[in-house]
Amino acid sequence: MILIIDLNEIKNSLYYYEYVKPITDLIKDYKVVHYKDLNKLHIKKVKKIILTGTSLKDIGYLDHYKDFSWIRTTQKPILGICAGMQMIGKIFNAKIIKKTEIGLTTLNQFNSHALFNNINNAYSLHNLAITKPKDFDVYLKSKTCIHAVKHKNKEIYGVLFHPEVLNKGLIINFAQ
Amino acid sequence: MILGVLFSGGKDSLYATYLASKNEKIGCLITIESENKESYMFHTPNIHLTKIQAKALNLPLITVKTKGKKEAELNDLKKAIKLAIKKHKIQGIVTGTLTSIYQSSRIQKICNDLKIYCFNPLWQKNQLELLNELVKNKFKIIITQIAAEGFTKEWLGKKINKETIEKLKVLNKKYGTNLSGDDGGYESLVLDGPLFKTRINIKKYNIITLGKFNGIYNIEAIE
Numbered sequence: 001m002i003l004i005i006d007l008n009e010i011k012n013s014l015y016y017y018e019y020v021k022p023i024t025d026l027i028k029d030y031k032v033v034h035y036k037d038l039n040k041l042h043i044k045k046v047k048k049i050i051l052t053g054t055s056l057k058d059i060g061y062l063d064h065y066k067d068f069s070w071i072r073t074t075q076k077p078i079l080g081i082c083a084g085m086q087m088i089g090k091i092f093n094a095k096i097i098k099k100t101e102i103g104l105t106t107l108n109q110f111n112s113h114a115l116f117n118n119i120n121n122a123y124s125l126h127n128l129a130i131t132k133p134k135d136f137d138v139y140l141k142s143k144t145c146i147h148a149v150k151h152k153n154k155e156i157y158g159v160l161f162h163p164e165v166l167n168k169g170l171i172i173n174f175a176q
Numbered sequence: 177m178i179l180g181v182l183f184s185g186g187k188d189s190l191y192a193t194y195l196a197s198k199n200e201k202i203g204c205l206i207t208i209e210s211e212n213k214e215s216y217m218f219h220t221p222n223i224h225l226t227k228i229q230a231k232a233l234n235l236p237l238i239t240v241k242t243k244g245k246k247e248a249e250l251n252d253l254k255k256a257i258k259l260a261i262k263k264h265k266i267q268g269i270v271t272g273t274l275t276s277i278y279q280s281s282r283i284q285k286i287c288n289d290l291k292i293y294c295f296n297p298l299w300q301k302n303q304l305e306l307l308n309e310l311v312k313n314k315f316k317i318i319i320t321q322i323a324a325e326g327f328t329k330e331w332l333g334k335k336i337n338k339e340t341i342e343k344l345k346v347l348n349k350k351y352g353t354n355l356s357g358d359d360g361g362y363e364s365l366v367l368d369g370p371l372f373k374t375r376i377n378i379k380k381y382n383i384i385t386l387g388k389f390n391g392i393y394n395i396e397a398i399e
Binding site: 017025100123 | 199296300
């Protein structure tokens, strides 16, 4: 089972349809939990974890980064999407920086990984990005910022773009 | 939260309105009347009927005209949204966008500039699921424009129901036609539904044929 952690500020808001459902539509066996309801048992019971993206205006999740300290210690594979990548970055002491990209974005590959190969275009929707976290490698970049990272020794992945729009295969491959 | 809906009168914007109304208050509808019939941004056939739909929904309507020049038409959209913020105190916009990055990114940029929320509850939604939900929730929808291979003039005025959905699936299999018409293959008009206070009945219409698979169901009178 895949645990999908909803990072949108308000539980069961209209944003569920936009940032959570497109991910659940790609995965057969999943459970969605809002980040404010997350506990250790949720993490223990699942195989992998996805942290969702949020809207441009919704950055409230960053105020709760201390509730995500488990990201450092869990052995479960994690995929952070947009806000999720920013959270991973925050936990691993990257800086959160202001970078706005909205719409179709051209990406360049810097390293090879099965999850990130052949991704030349993606859909972006962010006002924030991260610097390279220590112990992570960079895989994809736009002209403006880092778009895909992976921890050197763990299966922790972060993508700044929204793969549920143009790169659904990435989510499907991660979930397998 | 008070929201304004970018409203074309078609099934997608109506369904988005319906979903939004479950969580938030709908402050107004916003329609952009484009003179450009080829507009990528704004749905055009029978757009004049949004006034009647707004009355049937008992919701205020803001209408702004645009010449429909690519990119310049976005200034008119921004103007309309600013008017909605001033007049109806909206804090965000709702759209019925399904897959168009062209439309979605432009509206997101405007909302980002104006520092308001942007909700797209149909974003990336499975198209068959959308059509089935519309029928299940008793939306009365007709097809008002066709512009894709396989759509003969018999499709104009056709209601979207279980039978039509099966026929759309056949077209999809044979020609790759988009089930929801999101790519411009067809446009629709909603005559009744869960938010409607009164039903719209068509009194007079004519068919305008523009090509073998291209035509408009032009509504001339409503009762």
